[in-house]
Amino acid sequence: MNIPDFNHLKRNLKKVVTGMPTLRMAILADMASQFITQAIKGYAIEYGVNFVVFEADYNQIDRQILDPNSELYEFAPDYVLILRGTERLTKQFYKADAKTTFADAQLGYTENLHQTILSSISHCRVITNTFIELNDAVFGNYAAKVPSSLPFQLKKLNLGLMELAQINKNLFLVDIDALVTHHGYRYTFDSKIYVAADMVFSIDFLPVLAKNICDVILSIHGKFKKxxxxxxxxxxxxxxxxxxxxxxxxxxxxxxxxxxxxxxxxxxxxxxxxxxxxxxxxxxxxxxxxxxxxxxxxxxxxxxxxxxxxxxxxxxxxxxxxxxxxxxxxxxxxxxxxxxxxxxxxxxxxxxxxxxxxxxxxxxxxxxxxxLNLFETASYTEGDAQRTQQYQEEAKRTIKMQKFANEDEFLASLNMKSVVASFNSFTIPRVSQLSQRSNQFNLRTVRYTEEELNAMVNSDSYFTYSFTLTDTFGDNGLISFAVLKKINDDILFIENWAMSCRVLKRGMEQFIINCIVADALQNGFSKIQGEYIPTAKNMMVKELYQSLHFISNENFWELDITTPYTGKKFYIKRV
Amino acid sequence: MVNEEIIQQLNIIFRQVFDNNDISVDETTTAADLEDWDSLNHLQLVVAIEKHYHIRFTAAQAQNWSNVGDIVAAIIQKQAVS
Missing domain, CATH: 3.40.50.1000 (HAD superfamily/HAD-like)
Structure with missing residues (x-):
């Protein structure tokens, strides 16, 4: 695996994309963006994903975002890429009167664009870029001491963009400045094509940029290296x-x-x-x-x-x-x-x-x-650091299991406990991450942002569950969640249920359904309804509801809880 | 003879850039003769030629070619300089 050249990416555009997963993306740029668009689409196909792209006309960022009737909103993308050139920004800076507050004004502008998009398309992810920190040689190295210099304002702006992205969960950055540091501006910029067509990236650099944009989007979408x-x-x-x-x-x-x-x-x-x-x-x-x-x-x-x-x-x-x-x-x-x-x-x-x-x-x-930027991610929590230990514990469990006469005896010996709780501010980041990450044990593959989960906590129509699992070998952390939606006074619908594959074959599935049934009965419901939506990766849960004694009813699976429910025996204690 | 050799090389480059093996250019070929030869693809062509011959055209040069013959002349001129 290496980064293919631009011609290769262009040839990808002729490939048949039927059957590939599709993502809707809008590209708004203040530079000529035709080649960039081709490179991004071509790279997505390289990754086996079809980007359906709306490419705005040249330099239409403001018009498309601020006009509620624009083609952007008609297109309703899942991802909006706002690409801004450092070259144009530099000209803007030179014309500006208030140079010491230039970065702050730009940050306000970016946040406004982001919020405006979200107010129309609440699930939309916005991706924008950092600016290239090239010294314009007006103050030379002394620029460090001059707040009104371009180098100072560029650094301040880039740092501010990172902080903005930390506050706004739906705002992501593609760090063009870091890419240019890696490759060198002499490589990423070709003055000839800049003059001829207002393109600020060289043809050789386009695949690198496209790859990084695709990496950001696909990791948000749940495709990343583990x-x-x-x-x-x-x-x-x-x-x-x-x-x-x-x-x-x-x-x-x-x-x-x-x-x-x-x-x-x-x-x-x-x-x-x-x-x-x-x-x-x-x-x-x-x-x-x-x-x-x-x-x-x-x-x-x-x-x-x-x-x-x-x-x-x-x-x-x-x-x-x-x-x-x-x-x-x-x-x-x-x-x-x-x-x-x-x-x-x-x-x-x-x-x-x-x-x-x-x-x-x-x-x-x-x-x-x-x-190669192999390890792009769209989330990070403290728990991530303990993953190796958890897998080592899993390997030990696998070995221990071989020494027991039967599975029941083994499971009983594990002394398993699960903390069952509704979503709260501590669990929501991990639940959101689990919804993005898990592909195999995921019944409807609904991906939730933290905002969406927060909204459920305050809603009467949702029952939410998170489950942890500890055993004699250690703590697996939060390993499953379920979102139940009240359809009416009788029916609870499992809007999504996902679980980490680390804890398969431990009786967790049965335990979770028993928890849900017990709570549903207490709240006066008579029926639990589930649905399996097949994807390329979640075959393993195709028969799950059946194995838990749900009855098939057209596209749904239903469990009548007015008669006493007995499933398989399990060895997990609810705490 | 030199021209013919360059045209042969250019033909390979044209075919690669436009991803079309039916292309056959000579000194009189202009952008109007090739469907895909628009201003955008022109830039890709310029960069591909630069790479192949390890030369760099000026911004003005690359905009002023009217046919393949002009490209050949520019390459010869650049090679003479370097």
């Missing part, structure tokens, strides 16, 4: 552990060890952000484990690795084994290996997995991986 699988020899450390021994591998001060230490430091940061780290290596297990246990300069330690696979089997089989322990989709996995043969084998055998074509020189690895 796991990195590492090869060991000449990937995680320099040299071959089986030949060179623990003293001979390059890490830390030895040889080119700096390369691998810094790569490991970066991967550790990913792990702390919530990315699961796994190992897949052709090695004898004890030998491969040794540096993780005993090498003084290793940054990654065994407790950082969720699943460790070192053997002489085929790597594709090992990756499948890792995937089944983690219970995530292949398209959420990145596989890093220095060996082109192994990479090709894995690419060929496992469709959907991301396998970067690593540069030949390991010294380039880290910069190359950063450039």
């Amino acid at each position: 796991c990195i699988i590492l090869d060991l020899d000449n990937t995680t450390w320099g040299g071959i552990i089986g030949d060179d021994g623990m003293e001979g591998i390059q890490i830390g001060d030895l040889g080119t060890g700096k390369i691998f230490s810094e790569l490991q430091l970066w991967i550790k940061q990913l792990k702390q952000r919530g990315i699961i780290v796994a190992v897949c290596s052709k090695n004898t297990e004890e030998i491969a484990l040794e540096p993780f246990k005993n090498h003084p300069e290793m940054v990654l330690r065994l407790e950082d690795i969720a699943v460790f696979m070192a053997n002489w089997e085929n790597k594709a089989d090992n990756i499948r084994a890792i995937q089944s322990v983690l219970n995530i989709n292949m398209d959420a996995i990145v596989f890093i290996d220095d060996n082109p043969f192994e990479r090709e084998l894995v690419k060929k055998e496992i469709p959907g997995i991301t396998v970067p074509d690593m540069p030949e020189d390991p010294a380039e690895y880290l910069l190359f991986l950063k450039k």
Whole structure:
């Protein structure tokens, strides 16, 4: 996997897009945006998604957003991209009288645009860009000391935009300034095409920009990486552990060890952000484990690795084994290996997995991986950091289970407890995240923003549930939620129900339905109604309502709760 | 002879940029002759030629070509300079 060129993206536009999921997007730009639009659509197709795009005419940001009868609102997009050029902003700055308050005025303007869009399309996500912090050489480096200088105002504006995005949950940034820092303005800007057509991005830079915009949108939509699988020899450390021994591998001060230490430091940061780290290596297990246990300069330690696979089997089989322990989709996995043969084998055998074509020189690895922006995310909570530990606990449970005579005995031994609560300010961020993240155990795949969940708390027509799960091995955190809507005095409808796949086969499904039935009875309802809406990924819950003894009624599943309900036995205590 | 070689190379570039293998250009070909040769694709063409020959045209140069012959002349001129 590398970033394709613009011509490749243009050719993608001729591909058949039927069957691809569709997202509606509006592009408003204060520059010529035809190429950018083509690049974004082409990149989305590269990702297997069809963007239906409304591209506003040149420089129509204000008219489209401020006029309630504009084509923008008629189109009713899910995502609005507001692209603004630093070149135009610079001209605006030069004409402005109030230069010291320029950034503040721009922030007010951006927030106003954002709020105006949301007041018409409340679910809309707005994406805008940071500005390129190029010194205009009017004050030189002294600009740092001058509040009315362009460099100072640009930095202030960019920081302010980040703060604005932190406050407004539906506002997202694509950090063009960071991209330009990476590639260099001489690469991202082509004065010739700027003069000829008012395009502020070079043709070579368009795919990079398009990729980042698609990454932001698709991660909001629930498509993002959750796991990195590492090869060991000449990937995680320099040299071959089986030949060179623990003293001979390059890490830390030895040889080119700096390369691998810094790569490991970066991967550790990913792990702390919530990315699961796994190992897949052709090695004898004890030998491969040794540096993780005993090498003084290793940054990654065994407790950082969720699943460790070192053997002489085929790597594709090992990756499948890792995937089944983690219970995530292949398209959420990145596989890093220095060996082109192994990479090709894995690419060929496992469709959907991301396998970067690593540069030949390991010294380039880290910069190359950063450039690919593989780990875009649309949310972050403190709980994300504990994910590796949770998966390690899961692996222990899997091992323990083998020692019990039957499942019931095993489940009873786990001493499982679940905190059942309505949504509140503590649980809402995690519930929203779960609704965005879970694809497999998700009955209707309704994605909720925090605002939408907040609104339910104050509404009489919703009953909301969040569930945690703890057991003898540890705390799984908040692992499921259900949103029930009151249809009338008799019927409660399960508007959505999602659960983390980490806790499958623990009796949680039965426990949740029992909770819902008990509460529904107390509130005088007589029927629970559910619906399964199939997607490409939620096959696993197709039979769920049936297995919980719901009766099929046309497109819905219904449970009559006026007769006593008995489902399967479960071993979870409600607290 | 030099011209013919450049035209051959240009033909490959035209085909790639317009994603059309039926294209065949000569010195007299103008934008009016090729359906996809609009002002936008023109820019892509300019950049592709620059890359291929490792040269850079000026903003004014790239706007003033009236046919493929002009492009050939500009390439020869740039190559002579560099």
